[in-house]
Amino acid sequence: MSNRMWGGRFATGPDAIMEEINASIGFDQKLWRQDIAGSKAHSAMLAETGIITGADRDAIHAGLDEIAAEIEAGTFVFERGLEDIHMNIEAKLAEKIGAAAGRLHTARSRNDQVALDVKLWVRDTLDHLDSQFHDLMSVTVAKAAEHAGVVMPGFTHLQSAQPVTFGHHLLAHVEMWARDRARFKDARARLNECPLGAAALAGTSFPIDRAMTAQALGFDRPTANSMDSVADRDYALEALAAASIAAMHLSRLAEEIVIWTSAQFRFVKLSDKFTTGSSIMPQKRNPDAAELVRAKTGRIAGSFNALLMVMKGLPLTYQKDMQEDKEQIFDGLESLSLALAATTGMMRDLEPEAVILRRAAGSGFSTATDLADWLVRELGIPFREAHHVTGRIVAIAADRDTTLDKVTLAEMQSVHAGITEEVYSVLSVSRSVGSRVSYGGTAPKNVRSQAKRWQARLAKEKPIAERD
Ligand code: ARG
Numbered sequence: 001m002s003n004r005m006w007g008g009r010f011a012t013g014p015d016a017i018m019e020e021i022n023a024s025i026g027f028d029q030k031l032w033r034q035d036i037a038g039s040k041a042h043s044a045m046l047a048e049t050g051i052i053t054g055a056d057r058d059a060i061h062a063g064l065d066e067i068a069a070e071i072e073a074g075t076f077v078f079e080r081g082l083e084d085i086h087m088n089i090e091a092k093l094a095e096k097i098g099a100a101a102g103r104l105h106t107a108r109s110r111n112d113q114v115a116l117d118v119k120l121w122v123r124d125t126l127d128h129l130d131s132q133f134h135d136l137m138s139v140t141v142a143k144a145a146e147h148a149g150v151v152m153p154g155f156t157h158l159q160s161a162q163p164v165t166f167g168h169h170l171l172a173h174v175e176m177w178a179r180d181r182a183r184f185k186d187a188r189a190r191l192n193e194c195p196l197g198a199a200a201l202a203g204t205s206f207p208i209d210r211a212m213t214a215q216a217l218g219f220d221r222p223t224a225n226s227m228d229s230v231a232d233r234d235y236a237l238e239a240l241a242a243a244s245i246a247a248m249h250l251s252r253l254a255e256e257i258v259i260w261t262s263a264q265f266r267f268v269k270l271s272d273k274f275t276t277g278s279s280i281m282p283q284k285r286n287p288d289a290a291e292l293v294r295a296k297t298g299r300i301a302g303s304f305n306a307l308l309m310v311m312k313g314l315p316l317t318y319q320k321d322m323q324e325d326k327e328q329i330f331d332g333l334e335s336l337s338l339a340l341a342a343t344t345g346m347m348r349d350l351e352p353e354a355v356i357l358r359r360a361a362g363s364g365f366s367t368a369t370d371l372a373d374w375l376v377r378e379l380g381i382p383f384r385e386a387h388h389v390t391g392r393i394v395a396i397a398a399d400r401d402t403t404l405d406k407v408t409l410a411e412m413q414s415v416h417a418g419i420t421e422e423v424y425s426v427l428s429v430s431r432s433v434g435s436r437v438s439y440g441g442t443a444p445k446n447v448r449s450q451a452k453r454w455q456a457r458l459a460k461e462k463p464i465a466e467r468d
Pocket of ligand 1: 024084110114318320323
């Protein structure tokens with residue numbers, strides 16, 4: 001039996017199938033601004049070098065401006081029969097200005113045109129992501145400074161390990177975002193060479209000025225090899241690779257937010273701006289935004305992998321396979337942008353539950369290391385032995401179902417006779433975190449100076465989009 005749903009779709013025959021598999025206008029219309037900017041720079045250069053007349057250039061620019069206005073207004077009709085954004089715009093230009101439109105494509109091919117458009121789109125998006133990272137880092141640094149002294153449990157193996165400060169924990173994430181931002185910055189610097197003028201693959205016999213178009217479009221220089229220019233998608237892969245790592249970072253914080261907001265932990269409060277209620281269980285507040293940020297990682301790393309597999313094994317130069325780059329690039333980078341916006345919103349919103357965090361910080365014998373360090377420092381016991389003595393004191397506390405600071409001096413002395421009253425001074429969580437003053441340590445005073453360092457650095461490293 002034939003499948004009606006699918007049978008119907010392809011009933012019109014091979015022409016329709018070809019059009020469907022061949023067309024990219026359904027997704028590459030997103031490149032219209034870049035396409036028009038590239039065409040304007042190209043035609044300006046063609047006129048400057050005497051390849052077309054000034055009158056043709058003016059007609060081309062006026063026509064392109066009209067087209068931009070129509071697309072902006074939503075009145076432009078994209079046609080699938082015209083395949084892609086390049087041909088849709090060129091056909092419309094011909095309708096508007098006639099023969100001059102045909103001169104726009106002199107010394108250019110869709111191969112260098114599409115390479116340029118995609119590069120420009122990726123570059124614009126990297127600049128936007130850069131300002132989003134700047135926002136997220138600023139919000140988080142402010143929150144860290146505000147809660148520099150709030151103690152909480154630090155975890156290894158998701159077991160209470162040692163007390164840390166909430167501010168210190170937040171600044172750990174800021175460090176990761178700074179590396180993400182640097183990776184995108186590096187990728188942008190490598191991306192910034194202009195492929196326009198490579199033409200189909202071999203360059204052109206027209207006396208074009210590639211430095212002129214490169215400069216007009218904000219590139220550092222033209223690409224040096226015409227074949228590489230049309231075959232290269234490294235800039236997109238690098239952006240998606242950096243995005244995958246960044247998404248992985250966001251997913252770790254998202255997972256912490258999921259854990260922290262659970263009824264079992266209640267470490268932080270997140271308002272209903274970023275949570276939803278359950279339709280059936282009135283007590284629930286689900287951390288949907290955090291869960292979705294966590295999930296985007298799969299999607300973003302998926303885009304990177306998909307494009308890497310599209311590119312693998314392609315002989316030089318342009319192959320139609322490369323048309324499949326766009327949906328991965330758009331989806332991967334736009335998903336990261338949304339995840340960043342949601343994470344920034346949550347960071348602005350969330351507040352630590354200081355009382356609960358302090359109680360949790362003291363549970364799980366989290367100051368056991370402080371006790372062992374005290375034995376080493378005050379009694380001169382080798383660390384390995386101190387570890388053993390501490391273990392026995394922890395066992396006493398565990399037996400009595402209490403915390404380390406509630407173990408009596410007599411009980412401690414039954415394990416090691418040299419222990420004095422003084423030991424209690426290191427068993428509180430505040431003392432513990434306050435003592436971690438080594439560079440990079442969790443002491444509130446360290447957190448305050450690190451937050452200041454970040455504020456100064458963020459003031460200096462403004463988003464690319466805001467620089468002059
Ligand atoms: N739509 C095409 C793409 O996205 C544009 C380049 C087409 N070039 C060609 N020689 N058919 O890759």
